[in-house]
Amino acid sequence: MKLFDNKIIIVTGAAGGMGKAIVQELLNEDATVIALDLSTKNLEDIQHERLLTYETNVLAEENIQKIVSEVYENYGKIDGLVNALGIAQAATPVEEVTLEEWDRLLNVNVKSLFITSRAVVPFMKQQKKGSIITIASISAVRPRPGLQTYIASKGAAESFTRGLAIELAEHGIRVNTIHPGPADTTMLGKFTSNGGDIEQTKEEIFRKSVPLGRLIVPQDIANAVSFLLSDKAEIITGSTLNVDGGRGL
């Protein structure tokens, strides 16, 4: 039997660099995956009877409630939620960051977690079981200049996750955070300051910052998600797993 045989798992940001690897890993382990993203085009090459895709903004609260309710009605349970969506901030001095940019980052990177978690928790409480994972960032504890707003959002993401972990433990629901280090997805280039060289930033700033000597790849994150979601991690909640090649040291 595979790790997620007969498990129903919702993934946000599912068409992103990490999201897609997570979707593929969960499908390989026999899960049914409900994949949410603004655009699901990047998932079109995965043709699988256990993959359901929804194109939606995760901030569209009513839509998320509706999708989650439909999933529960159709399958009678929701085993897992993986919050893998997110947006980056181009490195910017704090005095140049607009209120709109602050709100946009906090809304997407934090409010989305509230919306998805609030939608699944009532069903997980009925089951007395569930696992929620949020992809935050090692930058929350090992910051870099110019990324203050993104870093604030990821700190909030980790704190929210820990808050949920203590609140939901008595209901058998586990809630954990993963802090990726710099990862080789399209997002990484978006941290480059305006006008900066993306490839040079990736190599000079990011790769060289990883003690183990290479960028994190999406499969590294998918492996960690798979472990934390599964019953192999049944006594782990409120934890933060750094998948960062030692960047947090």
Ligand SMILES: NC(=O)c1ccc[n+]([C@@H]2O[C@H](COP(=O)([O-])OP(=O)(O)OC[C@H]3O[C@@H](n4cnc5c(N)ncnc54)[C@H](O)[C@@H]3O)[C@@H](O)[C@H]2O)c1
């Ligand atoms: N790439 C890195 O270096 C790095 C490092 C640390 C943490 N992270 C975090 O890991 C997670 C995944 O990042 P990634 O590298 O795969 O990025 P990515 O840009 O490849 O994927 C992010 C996905 O989220 C989706 N998305 C964004 N806003 C959305 C919304 N409102 N509704 C629905 N979908 C939305 C995007 O369409 C995209 O497919 C993010 O939370 C990111 O902050 C990334």
